[in-house]
Amino acid sequence: MFSDSPDQLRKAIRDVPDFPKPGILFKDITPVLADPKLMQAAIDGMIAPFAGQQIDKVVGIDARGFIFGAMIAQKLGAGFIPVRKKGKLPWKTHGVDYSLEYGTNSVEIHQDALAPGDRVLLADDLLATGGTAGAALKLILDSGATLLGSTFFIELGFLEGRGKLPGGGPVHSLISF
Numbered sequence: 001m002f003s004d005s006p007d008q009l010r011k012a013i014r015d016v017p018d019f020p021k022p023g024i025l026f027k028d029i030t031p032v033l034a035d036p037k038l039m040q041a042a043i044d045g046m047i048a049p050f051a052g053q054q055i056d057k058v059v060g061i062d063a064r065g066f067i068f069g070a071m072i073a074q075k076l077g078a079g080f081i082p083v084r085k086k087g088k089l090p091w092k093t094h095g096v097d098y099s100l101e102y103g104t105n106s107v108e109i110h111q112d113a114l115a116p117g118d119r120v121l122l123a124d125d126l127l128a129t130g131g132t133a134g135a136a137l138k139l140i141l142d143s144g145a146t147l148l149g150s151t152f153f154i155e156l157g158f159l160e161g162r163g164k165l166p167g168g169g170p171v172h173s174l175i176s177f
C-alpha cells in the first residue's frame with residue numbers, strides 16, 4: 001500500500017448530489033474501481049485489521065459489495081459467498097427484508113452457502129444506515145456460522161449504521177465521512 005493512499009482514496013470518491021433521490025449525496029466509487037493502485041490500497045486497507053485470522057468465507061453484498069468481497073476473498077484464500085437481491089439466486093434461499101438510506105429491499109443467501117463453524121468476514125463498499133449490512137449479518141448468524149467482523153470501504157458515520165451490527169464482531173471502515 002502506498003503511504004498517502006487514504007488521502008488519495010478519499011479524493012477519488014466522487015460526490016453526486018441528489019442521486020438516486022433528492023437529498024441523498026451519493027458516494028460514487030467508480031473512479032476508485034478504475035484505478036488498480038487505488039483498488040489495491042482499498043483492498044489491503046479493508047483486510048488489515050483481520051490479518052492473521054483464519055477466515056473461511058467472505059460474504060459480499062449485491063452489487064458493489066461483490067467487487068470488494070470477491071477481491072478480499074481471493075487475497076485471503078477464502079471462499080466468496082454472495083448475498084443477493086431477492087429473486088436472483090437459483091437454489092433454495094433464506095431471505096430478509098430491510099431498509100437502507102434510499103429505500104427498502106430484500107436480500108437472500110443460498111441455504112447451503114454457510115455451515116455452522118464457518119469463520120466469516122462480511123464485506124461491502126459502503127455502510128450508511130446499516131440496514132443492508134444488518135440484513136446480511138442476520139443471514140450469516142442464522143446459519144450458525146461465526147461472524148468475525150465486517151469491513152467497509154466507506155462509512156457514513158453520521159448515519160450511525162454500525163449500531164445495526166450487534167454481535168457481529170469488530171466493524172472496520174477505511175474511509176469515513
Ligand SMILES: O=P(O)(O)OC[C@H]1O[C@H](OP(=O)(O)OP(=O)(O)O)[C@H](O)[C@@H]1O
Nearest residue numbers: 062063064100101127128129130131132
Ligand atoms: O447502510 P445502508 O443504508 O443499508 O446502505 C448501504 C448499501 O447501499 C448500497 O447498496 P444498494 O442497495 O444501493 O445496491 P448496489 O450495490 O446494487 O448499488 C451500498 O452498496 C450498501 O450495500
Ligand SMILES: Nc1ncnc2[nH]cnc12
Nearest residue numbers: 025026027028101126128
Ligand atoms: N450515500 C450513499 N452513497 C453511495 N451508496 C450508498 N448506499 C447508501 N447510501 C449511499
